[in-house]
Amino acid sequence: MQFDEVVYKIRIQPAGGLLKKKTKSEKRQILNGVSGSVYPGEMLAMLGPSGSGKTTLLTSLGGRLGGDLTGTITYNGKPFSNAMKRNIGFVTQDDVLYPNLTVAETLVYTALLRLPRTLTKAEKVNHAEAVIAQLGLTRCRNSIIGGAFLRGVSGGERKRVSIGQEMLINPSLLFLDEPTSGLDSTTAQKIVSTLWELANGASTVVMTIHQPSSRLFYMFHKVLLMSEGNPLYFGKGAHVLAYFSSVGFSPSVAMNPADFLLDLANGVATADTNEDEEAVKQSLVKAYKTQLCKVVKMELAVDVSLHTSSNDRMLKGWSNTWLDQFSVLLRRGIKERKHDSFSTMKIVQVLIVAVLVGIFWWQSTINHLQDQVGLLFFISNFWGIYPLFQALFTIPKERMMLTKERASGMYRLSSFFMALTIGDLPMELALPTVFYAIVYWMAGLKPKPGAFFSGLFVILYNVLISQGLGLAIGAVVMDQQTATTLGSVIMLAFGLGSGFYVQHVPVFIAWVKYISINQYSLKLLLASQYEYDQTYNCGTNQTFLVRDFPAVKSVGISMKGTILSVVVMAVMLVFYRLVTYLALMRVGVTRK
Incomplete structure (x- = not known):
């Protein structure tokens, strides 16, 4: 050089x-x-x-x-x-490592990503084991790396792991x-x-x-x-x-x-x-x-x-195929984040909220239409805010690792993005399913399989879109505190513009409802529970159309509105993830 x-x-x-x-x-x-x-x-x-x-x-x-x-x-x-x-190997002063992975796992995953596809998986693993022995890490090979709040290997061992990651490619x-x-x-x-x-x-x-x-x-x-x-x-x-x-x-x-x-x-x-x-x-x-x-x-x-060697060791293209990169990144991501995604605290939190909601709306009937609409709005709002704030911190936490690994040309950005998105889905979809099943039974909503599953579809659809919005905010802002503030303001605006709190919104701010996730998800939840010509009795021996009830009328239930809501939410689903991907493209970019 x-x-x-x-x-x-x-x-x-x-x-x-x-x-x-x-x-x-x-x-x-x-x-x-x-x-x-x-x-x-x-x-x-x-x-x-x-x-x-x-x-x-x-x-x-x-x-x-x-x-x-x-x-x-x-x-x-x-x-x-x-x-x-x-x-080229590059070891930064601050060791950028996943705290929940062991020394062996860290080096094996790096070997699977960085070593050329001409080597078999077993050969890559053996190469990682050889580096572990060469750096004197055999004693701590099964110890987790650790971090600021997690006890792990010593500083010297952590530094040797960082060097080992670069030595893997010789x-x-x-x-x-x-x-x-x-x-x-x-x-x-x-x-x-x-x-x-x-x-x-x-x-x-x-x-x-x-x-x-x-x-x-x-x-x-x-x-x-x-x-x-x-x-x-x-x-x-x-x-x-x-x-x-x-x-x-x-x-x-x-x-x-x-x-x-x-x-x-x-x-x-x-x-x-x-x-x-x-x-x-x-x-x-x-x-x-x-x-x-x-x-x-x-x-x-x-x-x-x-002075140059006659042995040309240059890797001209990607070390591994897109599918191989995706597979390794998915397994590594699940292993690293499972401690957070499947945490007992998170599960207990959702279960407690579900039971409390079920108690407050215990066996609510259609004759108490305002209560039922309020329940559907709460479910829509809760499963808009909760996944958004879970996703807000995902990209900022991954930023340093992504910067380091992209600068080394370890994998395509698309494989990282897909692995990150799919890796979080199991828990992101499991918790709202359990929540909805508990609340649905306790609140006494429409006792028909079609109504239950269509409502569940809406909740999961809502979760995916809100998660995408959270990822987009986190990727664009790249600062946890700022992202939290921005996410809070956006979800507050979406909730106020959904048509539940205020039916007569001033014209100059009424446009918010057209970009509000809450408004579309509430519209779909109403359609899953009520028919267009369905009536209710408010206790005066008179029947009224559900669609004319003020809290329902401001949102609307109709086949056309249902189809439009599904389409608009699909656009949001793609758009927010596209914004996330484009924002990530600027992370780890080096000079050509």
Whole structure:
């Protein structure tokens, strides 16, 4: 891999939110013409203090940084491509793993998704087992990963699992962002030793590291030192002290070379506190440009074919078929989310509400038409709000995983989307079915199979549409708090516009009923219980048409209205999921 004069700028927006002054945004340069190269069999370490730009550079080299990025970055002399990202491993600083999966399950599912279709399932599983043994994870292979509120494996073991996911594909180029962050020196030594062995196997390893021990430092083949986006040194790790000594900066006492380099990057040359830090930094930048820059440029001019392997391991297309991807993602999703979807708390919650509703509307008759209509509206409203709020958090929770895996080219977005949608259906449809069966019997609704099943169809139809709306809001907003607020406002508007609370809605807001899920589902529930010419007795020996009852008339029951409601809800079902899919297309998109 070679990179020449890499420059990256970001636009700084003025603070103040809605009350901010209308001032022109400014651009800030994060990377200032960084160049270098690293070849198979080499391990490059990027050092520098926090804010020096090393993570930004690593992300840009890994093809995961968009925006105002200029310069030349090539891989075996070729630019970044979608095929390239399937052969590059990238380990982020924060371990993005599913907390409820075990170590073995995590690596096996990754192997099934990333390894080529030419291998059988058994061969992929065996490859995952080999990586588990290589990384020393055998002892904890059946332990869950865990998370912030779930006890699991240790931090070092979690980091090794993240590295193992990338090692599965035997990457020709592996990027790691702070792989030793937060780990003790022994664990850090084990991880870097594993990476050193990987580099010796003809792979290229590039990492950022904050403050390595001296033992780790001497394992790096090349070192890139950065300060405030400027390169201060690029070259062999063994020559770094000699170079800085030649430009007038030597450690006053025997010390860890990494500590000395970080002191220089911070502008601290000696123990003399009166020395101007900015002057030291500028002196080092100038020294790099006059002495090292030409050497780096000469190395970039070397024919890359002299260093590349003759064994072409490039995966040109998707590793597996759409069906294989869907199958693995579905099984993984069900195993990860079953603890939440099939939670005892959720089941008990729905059962309690069902029993309470049945008690309040116990054996209601058609002569109490207002009560029955109110019951149908409550059912429609409840099974609009409940699945929506369950779905609101699905996409935001999956965002980091989707970003990571899409950036690696693991699967098609369509296979992920279908697996996510179908994986949640069993519990999404089972709970409303049980709820409706309990309420229907206790409330004494129309005792005919046709009425029961048509009403159940409406409830499940309503659940699917509301779930789709929740997924769409979550995917578009990508923030749980904002999505909750937006979802609450939308469902409140749909409920008010359904025609049950207010029959005489002002013209300027009456359009809400045409997009209200509640209005259409209530119309269908009324049609499942009452005939067009059905009458009721309000206790005065007089009969009245159900369709003329105010709460029913404002919604309406007719064959034409029933067909229209089914069609409109079908459009909503497709539309909300289409919005979700389009919103997901922007997640994990990297530069071409």
